[in-house]
Structure formats: structure tokens, C-alpha cells
Amino acid sequence: MLKIPEQGILIAPASLHLPLYQAIHQAKGNTIGLEVYSLHSFIQQFFQGQTVDEVALLFETMKKCQACSSTNVFYSSRKSYDFIRDTLQFVRHAKTYGIDFHTLHENSQKEKDLKEILCLLEDLDVREKQIPGILKQPFHAENIYILQYEYSEEESLWIDFLLQNGAHTLEEATETAVQYVSVANVRKQATLIAQTIVDQYDADDVFICCHQASQRQVLAQMLEAYQIPYTFLTEDTPSLLQYQLICCIKWIALQDIESFITMINALHPDTKESIQPTLRQFPDLFTTRKSHLPDLYQDNVFMDRYSFEHLQKQIETTLTWLEEHDALCHWTLQDIEDVLQYIQAQNTCTMENLRTFHQIQDVLRKCLPSLKTREDLLFLCEYLNAKTNSSTASQIQGVLIGKRSEITALRKVCFLTDVHARSFPGLSMHSGIYDETYLADLSVPSLATRLKKQRDQLFTCLSLPKTLYILVPEASYDGKENPESHELVQWIGQKAQFVDVKESSVYEKPQFSLNPSLASSLFFPEDRFTGSISRLESFARCPLQHFLRYGLHLKEKRETMDIRMQGSIYHHILEILMDTYQKDYTKADTKTIKNLVQNEFTFICNVYPQQAPFFERHVWETTDKILKILEQLDDFEHDWHMRTSHQEYKVQMQLDWQGTPILLYGYIDRIDASQSSFVIFDYKSSDKDLSLQDFDAGLALQLITYTIAYETTSGSLPAGCYYISLKTSPQTALAYKVNYRKKVPEATPLDIKEQAQEAAQSRKFTGLMFQDLSIYSDHEHFARKKEQPEYPEIKTQWQTILFSLLEDMKNGVIQPDHAKGACDYCAYKEICRNAANEVTKANRLEQEEEHAL
Numbered sequence: 001m002l003k004i005p006e007q008g009i010l011i012a013p014a015s016l017h018l019p020l021y022q023a024i025h026q027a028k029g030n031t032i033g034l035e036v037y038s039l040h041s042f043i044q045q046f047f048q049g050q051t052v053d054e055v056a057l058l059f060e061t062m063k064k065c066q067a068c069s070s071t072n073v074f075y076s077s078r079k080s081y082d083f084i085r086d087t088l089q090f091v092r093h094a095k096t097y098g099i100d101f102h103t104l105h106e107n108s109q110k111e112k113d114l115k116e117i118l119c120l121l122e123d124l125d126v127r128e129k130q131i132p133g134i135l136k137q138p139f140h141a142e143n144i145y146i147l148q149y150e151y152s153e154e155e156s157l158w159i160d161f162l163l164q165n166g167a168h169t170l171e172e173a174t175e176t177a178v179q180y181v182s183v184a185n186v187r188k189q190a191t192l193i194a195q196t197i198v199d200q201y202d203a204d205d206v207f208i209c210c211h212q213a214s215q216r217q218v219l220a221q222m223l224e225a226y227q228i229p230y231t232f233l234t235e236d237t238p239s240l241l242q243y244q245l246i247c248c249i250k251w252i253a254l255q256d257i258e259s260f261i262t263m264i265n266a267l268h269p270d271t272k273e274s275i276q277p278t279l280r281q282f283p284d285l286f287t288t289r290k291s292h293l294p295d296l297y298q299d300n301v302f303m304d305r306y307s308f309e310h311l312q313k314q315i316e317t318t319l320t321w322l323e324e325h326d327a328l329c330h331w332t333l334q335d336i337e338d339v340l341q342y343i344q345a346q347n348t349c350t351m352e353n354l355r356t357f358h359q360i361q362d363v364l365r366k367c368l369p370s371l372k373t374r375e376d377l378l379f380l381c382e383y384l385n386a387k388t389n390s391s392t393a394s395q396i397q398g399v400l401i402g403k404r405s406e407i408t409a410l411r412k413v414c415f416l417t418d419v420h421a422r423s424f425p426g427l428s429m430h431s432g433i434y435d436e437t438y439l440a441d442l443s444v445p446s447l448a449t450r451l452k453k454q455r456d457q458l459f460t461c462l463s464l465p466k467t468l469y470i471l472v473p474e475a476s477y478d479g480k481e482n483p484e485s486h487e488l489v490q491w492i493g494q495k496a497q498f499v500d501v502k503e504s505s506v507y508e509k510p511q512f513s514l515n516p517s518l519a520s521s522l523f524f525p526e527d528r529f530t531g532s533i534s535r536l537e538s539f540a541r542c543p544l545q546h547f548l549r550y551g552l553h554l555k556e557k558r559e560t561m562d563i564r565m566q567g568s569i570y571h572h573i574l575e576i577l578m579d580t581y582q583k584d585y586t587k588a589d590t591k592t593i594k595n596l597v598q599n600e601f602t603f604i605c606n607v608y609p610q611q612a613p614f615f616e617r618h619v620w621e622t623t624d625k626i627l628k629i630l631e632q633l634d635d636f637e638h639d640w641h642m643r644t645s646h647q648e649y650k651v652q653m654q655l656d657w658q659g660t661p662i663l664l665y666g667y668i669d670r671i672d673a674s675q676s677s678f679v680i681f682d683y684k685s686s687d688k689d690l691s692l693q694d695f696d697a698g699l700a701l702q703l704i705t706y707t708i709a710y711e712t713t714s715g716s717l718p719a720g721c722y723y724i725s726l727k728t729s730p731q732t733a734l735a736y737k738v739n740y741r742k743k744v745p746e747a748t749p750l751d752i753k754e755q756a757q758e759a760a761q762s763r764k765f766t767g768l769m770f771q772d773l774s775i776y777s778d779h780e781h782f783a784r785k786k787e788q789p790e791y792p793e794i795k796t797q798w799q800t801i802l803f804s805l806l807e808d809m810k811n812g813v814i815q816p817d818h819a820k821g822a823c824d825y826c827a828y829k830e831i832c833r834n835a836a837n838e839v840t841k842a843n844r845l846e847q848e849e850e851h852a853l
Contacts, residue, residue: 007033012147059370081382090434098132141167150405182472182496190222203398207411229398253377301568414465420482514812522551540698542818586634642672651709680721689766697841722767
């Protein structure tokens with residue numbers, strides 16, 4: 001309980017002024033006899049002279065530190081912001097206790113070097129020099145009333161000074177009811193708080209201590225779900241103006257392309273998708289202001305004509321933008337006024353922006369005389385980065401949410417969250433260069449004294465509310481255990497009681513769907529379907545992925561060298577070799593293949609000359625892999641008696657489904673044929689098998705569709721359809737074969753060439769066989785499935801599966817139920833809400849049978 005006086009001065013943290021005014025109004029009504037100050041504002045009256053600003057002191061400290069000797073161990077840190085900040089902080093602390101730096105100990109080299117630096121700062125104009133004298137003077141504080149909270153070490157000196165001179169505390173003695181409970185995790189903790197408030201308390205009587213910023217949002221969302229009003233006492237408000245100034249100063253200091261891109265991203269975020277990527281790809285545009293792209297497009301596997309023309313337009317746009325914003329490119333320290341005007345022009349005129357802008361001007365005005373070198377500018381950036389913009393609540397309602405140091409008697413009920421051994425008691429100690437070991441020899445209060453004072457103050461503040469809930473999440477979200485605080489158990493006298501929190505709602509996976517009319521307009525424009533068979537497979541893998549790509553036409557980002565492009569170049573080189581050498585294409589030598597590969601890379605090297613080393617490495621890597629692929633195919637081609645009749649053969653197939661024309665198309669990598677039969681081959685960059693289970697689910701339709709389509713066109717009989725893997729992977733090569741059956745084991749050396757040949761011969765093509773292929777090949781290169789349906793049955797099943805996919809597509813199925821591996825290379829993972837939960841795809845043949853019944 002608070003005992004509000006009739007008149008006097010009340011001292012409380014600035015963040016608690018509004019709740020304090022609320023308590024005064026409830027207790028006394030309107031009054032003009034009370035004044036409310038923060039401790040920082042109140043003690044200003046004790047100091048003489050003008051206060052030197054923090055940034056000016058930091059630069060003054062850095063300037064004085066330059067005079068230290070080059071043998072000093074901290075010489076290289078004399079311009080480091082962290083070192084200067086910590087040193088200034090220590091100077092303030094030491095002067096508070098009247099320490100003369102010339103009397104510091106020199107028991108170690110560290111102490112000697114620090115003494116040298118601190119002696120240079122002896123006459124630094126810090127106001128803490130006045131504190132020892134102030135604290136010795138008498139002061140009449142009988143009309144001062146202090147709100148108890150968890151004071152810092154510096155604040156404690158002033159609080160003790162006021163209390164010793166007659167000041168009072170606002171609180172009356174009260175007995176606190178403590179409930180110490182544990183819950184499963186942080187979300188359960190927030191749920192328990194919300195449920196307890198709804199069931200037992202008025203929101204205006206509650207304070208929640210949430211000292212971890214990462215968990216504030218979880219708590220806020222839970223309070224909103226239970227419709228409980230709340231107010232954050234303080235909030236960090238990142239300033240865009242301040243960030244823009246930092247980026248501009250860094251550009252002036254560093255003058256490199258990365259700092260320039262960072263600056264224009266801050267000043268002109270609309271260039272993120274247009275100008276910035278182009279500058280990153282072609283940094284020489286910034287210096288030369290010229291395009292180096294080839295004048296004419298050449299066919300290649302890496303970039304199509306549309307992409308090349310789009311890149312040309314991007315470069316033209318970038319050069320135009322640089323010309324229009326030429327002033328930004330040449331900013332120097334002398335243009336700081338222009339920089340400020342430019343930043344001001346990029347932002348709307350609001351009270352918050354005006355306040356921030358005036359603060360920025362004030363900082364620059366105070367440190368501008370000290371800004372002479374690149375290091376000075378970077379030092380200023382560090383200071384601005386470390387300067388957090390916190391704002392206190394302008395109005396309050398409902399539950400108050402703040403830090404542990406803001407626990408007071410202003411609210412009757414307090415929830416203290418996340419109280420485990422890692423966070424409680426969480427007492428403050430000095431660390432870094434000026435740590436407790438260094439302070440141990442100085443005439444400052446001992447560590448034991450300071451820790452005892454902090455501990456006593458902590459438990460005093462925890463006893464201020466009438467009801468205190470102490471909550472312990474037993475584990476973090478990632479399952480890491482939170483050990484119980486021994487000190488807390490000792491204070492309360494018992495261990496935490498576990499509470500199983502029952503949530504009022506259960507999370508359900510969102511149900512995505514389209515109505516049939518919208519689905520028809522997206523996927524069946526003009527009452528027809530036109531698409532590749534791989535598109536149907538993508539729908540079977542993940543309907544949502546299909547919807548995003550083929551319904552909304554969201555483009556996926558493609559890198560210059562991704563796995564699909566590597567596969568494309570392998571296909572293209574094999575096609576050229578087969579056209580050139582026919583049956584002997586596997587005999588091509590290294591020089592020939594390297595020239596072919598080099599030719600494929602020529603155009604892309606001219607487009608991206610800065611990536612020449614990257615492309616050169618890939619030329620050799622691609623050449624080596626193609627040689628290995630040819631080695632693997634050589635044995636098969638030697639004994640294979642069909643001829644290659646087509647490569648990159650385009651097939652089209654038209655069907656009728658429920659009166660809707662269906663046009664399917666695709667490209668067959670390779671068709672080998674005899675006078676009456678043919679075999680379809682499809683090159684793959686990875687190991688792939690035509691699984692009948694995948695076929696039944698609609699995940700493997702490509703080879704079957706190509707086979708049916710070519711059979712209709714050619715009139716020949718299908719003998720099989722197979723994948724040829726272009727993947728080259730390391731093989732285990734044994735040095736010896738050991739026979740342990742003899743009394744004395746024998747080791748027989750193994751020839752690595754023979755092992756490589758055996759490994760190549762053992763590779764099999766995976767797919768489906770429709771005829772006996774032994775008349776076309778002397779070796780069993782073709783894997784045959786034991787329970788494979790006959791070809792006519794497969795054709796019937798194919799049509800059933802195809803129509804089933806079209807039916808689901810037309811009905812608007814876009815649920816993110818995806819098959820195994822569908823997320824591996826998905827471009828839309830960031831906007832998918834299925835959390836990569838794989839499902840086993842159902843057998844579409846069985847589904848159709850059930851529908852028929």
C-alpha cells in the first residue's frame with residue numbers, strides 16, 4: 001500500500017510517473033501540493049556548472065587516449081568504441097568515490113597500462129567529480145518521498161543520501177501472499193497469466209514483469225486473445241532517421257560499394273529489387289558508369305534471351321538512377337548539412353520525426369569539431385548504433401508490463417515471469433576490462449557488500465505487492481531445461497508447484513481451398529488445360545506449390561549455377577557429342593569435351609566477368625564429371641544394338657476429359673529405336689527410380705506419358721522407358737581382398753581400374769521394361785521390377801491417375817499436403833504454413849475404385 005502525503009516531492013522512475021499520478025488521483029483527487037520527479041532530474045540541482053554531453057565526453061576521452069605509449073597493451077584499442085565507452089564509464093564510477101588515478105596500483109602489466117591511460121583522463125570534465133563533496137553536505141529532505149524500486153548502484157548512493165537526510169518511503173508495511181508455480185514452457189506461462197487475470201483480478205490492479213524482450217510479444221498476443229487491455233511501460237522505438245544517418249556516415253567513411261548499397265537501401269528502399277541487386281552483381285557500374293554486356297545474345301544453357309534482355313534493362317535503369325542521384329555518390333564530411341536535408345526530405349513530418357531529427361542535429365553539433373578522420377566517423381556510427389531510443393507510455397490502461405526493476409507497490413498483483421536459476425537473482429557485477437578483480441584493490445564498496453545490498457533490495461521489492469505470482473517455465477521452446485533457482489526456494493521455503501495449463505483452443509492447420517469456378521478460371525482458362533506433364537506431377541507433390549506457381553504465377557529465384565542448370569549442360573554436351581560422333585560419342589577425349597564445355601560458358605563469362613574464377617572452376621568440374629558419365633555409359637553403348645533416333649524430341653498429346661480439351665506437352669531427352677520398337681531415356685542429375693507406388697499417386701507420370709505419346713506418333717512398339725542418372729558419386733575402392741578362411745589369412749591386391757570398370761558395369765537404368773531387351777543388349781543394364789503390370793494395363797492406369805489429378809485441380813484443391821522431398825528445392829517455403837510436414841500420398845487408383853463403388 002502507498003501512503004500519499006498531502007504535499008511534498010515524490011521521486012519515481014520516469015516510466016512509472018503515469019501509474020503514480022493515477023494512484024495520487026485515486027487517493028487524494030486533484031492536488032497541487034505534490035511534485036513528481038525522476039531521481040535523475042531531481043539531483044541536477046546539486047551539480048555546479050554546465051553538464052558536458054555524453055557524445056562530447058566520448059570523443060574527448062578518445063582524443064586523450066591517443067597520447068598513450070605505443071608499448072601500451074591497449075594501444076590498438078585507443079580508438080575502439082567499446083574500450084572508450086568502458087573507460088569513460090569507469091572514470092565516472094571512480095570519481096564518484098573520489099579515487100585519484102595517480103594512486104592506482106601497478107601490480108601487473110595490465111594495471112600499469114590502465115593506469116597510464118587513466119592518468120591521461122584525470123582532468124576529464126565529468127560531473128561525478130562533484131559527488132563526494134555533495135554527499136558530505138547537509139540537506140533538508142523531510143518533504144521528499146521515494147517510491148521503492150530496484151535501484152542501480154549509482155542510484156543507491158543518492159537514495160541513501162536522501163534517506164539519511166530525512167526523506168521517506170511511500171510504502172506502508174504489508175504482508176505479501178506468494179504463489180510459486182512452474183509451467184511447461186513460455187507459452188503456457190502466458191496462458192496461465194491471462195487465465196488468472198480473467199478469473200480473479202481487475203486488469204488495472206496487475207503488473208507483469210517481462211524482462212526478456214523476446215517474450216514480450218508472446219505475452220501481448222496471449223493478452224489480446226483473452227481481450228485483456230495492457231500497456232508497455234517502456235518500448236524500444238527504432239528510429240529510421242537515425243539508421244539513415246548511420247548508413248550515410250558509413251558511406252562517407254568507407255566509400256565502398258557495400259556501404260553505398262546499404263545507404264541507398266535505407267534512403268530508397270524501393271530500389272531493393274531493381275537497383276541494388278544489379279549493383280551487387282556489377283559493382284563496376286558504380287565506378288565506370290558503363291554497361292559491359294555483350295551486344296548480341298548467344299544461345300547457352302545458363303541464360304535465356306528473355307533473361308538477358310531483362311538484365312540489359314536493369315543495367316540501363318541502374319545507370320539512369322546513378323546519374324539522377326549523382327550527389328549521393330560524392331558525399332563527403334563537408335556535405336553533412338546536405339545529408340541531413342536529404343534525410344529530412346525522405347521522411348514525413350511527424351512530431352516523433354521532428355524530435356528525433358533535432359536530437360540528431362544536437363549530436364552532430366556537439367561532435368562535429370571532433371570528426372576529422374575515417375575512424376572518427378566510424379566511432380560516431382558505433383555511438384549512434386548503441387544509442388537506443390526508448391519511449392515511455394503516453395497513456396496507460398489495463399495491465400502494466402515492465403522490467404523487474406519496475407516492480408513497486410503501485411499495483412496490488414504482480415506476476416514475475418521466467419524465474420529460473422539462469423535469470424534469478426541476476427545481480428549486477430562489473431565485467432570486462434574493469435572487472436571485479438580490478439576493482440578489488442580500489443577504495444569502492446566491496447563485491448560482497450554490493451551483492452548483499454542488491455539482494456536485500458530485490459526481496460524487499462518483491463514484498464511490495466499484496467499478491468506475487470512467481471512463474472517458472474520448466475523448459476524453453478527448444479526443450480532446454482530451466483533449472484530451479486536455489487535462492488528463490490530458500491526465500492519462499494518450498495519448491496515450485498507444477499500447474500498443467502489447459503489451453504482454450506487447439507491449433508488447427510489452415511484449410512486452403514478454392515471454389516471450383518475460381519479454380520477453373522486459374523487452371524482451365526478458356527475451358528481447356530494446357531501444360532507439361534511435370535506440372536501435373538508438381539500438383540501431385542504439393543497442390544499449394546502448384547497453385548502459387550501456375551495459378552498466381554509467382555516466379556522462383558534462380559541462381560546462375562544451380563543443380564538444374566548443371567543438369568542442362570550435361571544434357572546439351574551429350575546431345576552435341578551424339579550428333580557429332582554418333583555411336584562413338586563415349587570415346588570423345590578430354591580436350592574435345594573441355595572445348596565444348598568452355599564454349600558453353602563463354603557467353604555467361606562475358607555477362608559476369610567478375611565471376612570468371614568461379615566459372616573457370618566449374619568448367620573443369622563439369623568436364624571431369626562428363627568424362628566420368630561417358631565412362632559409365634561406354635560399356636552400355638558398346639553392347640547396345642538400338643540406334644539413337646531422336647534427342648530433345650518434343651511430344652504433344654491431346655485428350656478429351658469430360659468435354660474439356662487437355663493438351664499435354666514435353667521434351668524427351670533421348671529415343672533409341674529399332675525397326676519395330678523404341679526405348680525412352682530421360683537424363684536425370686540425380687539417382688531416380690520409377691516407383692510404381694509413386695506412379696499410382698501421380699508423382700511419376702513423365703516417362704509413361706512420353707512412352708504413350710511417342711507410341712501414338714511413331715506406330716512402333718514400346719520396349720521400355722528408363723532414367724539415365726548423370727550423377728557421379730565417389731565409389732569405395734578396396735586395396736586388398738582378404739581371405740580369412742585359411743589358417744593364415746591371405747590378402748590379394750585389387751586393381752583400381754578393374755574395380756572402376758566393375759562399378760560402371762554394375763550401374764543399372766531404372767524404369768519399366770515392356771519387352772525382352774536381351775536382343776538389344778548383351779548385359780543386364782536394365783533393372784526389371786518383379787510385379788510390374790503389363791503395358792496395356794499401365795496405359796489404363798495412367799489415364800485414371802491423370803483424370804483424377806485434373807478432377808482435384810478443378811475442384812480447387814490447394815492444401816499444402818506435400819510428398820516426401822517436395823520442400824527440398826521449393827521456392828515458396830517462406831510463405832507455406834505446413835511447417836514441412838510430409839504426408840504419404842494416397843493411391844489414386846484405389847481412390848477411383850472407391851468412388852466408383
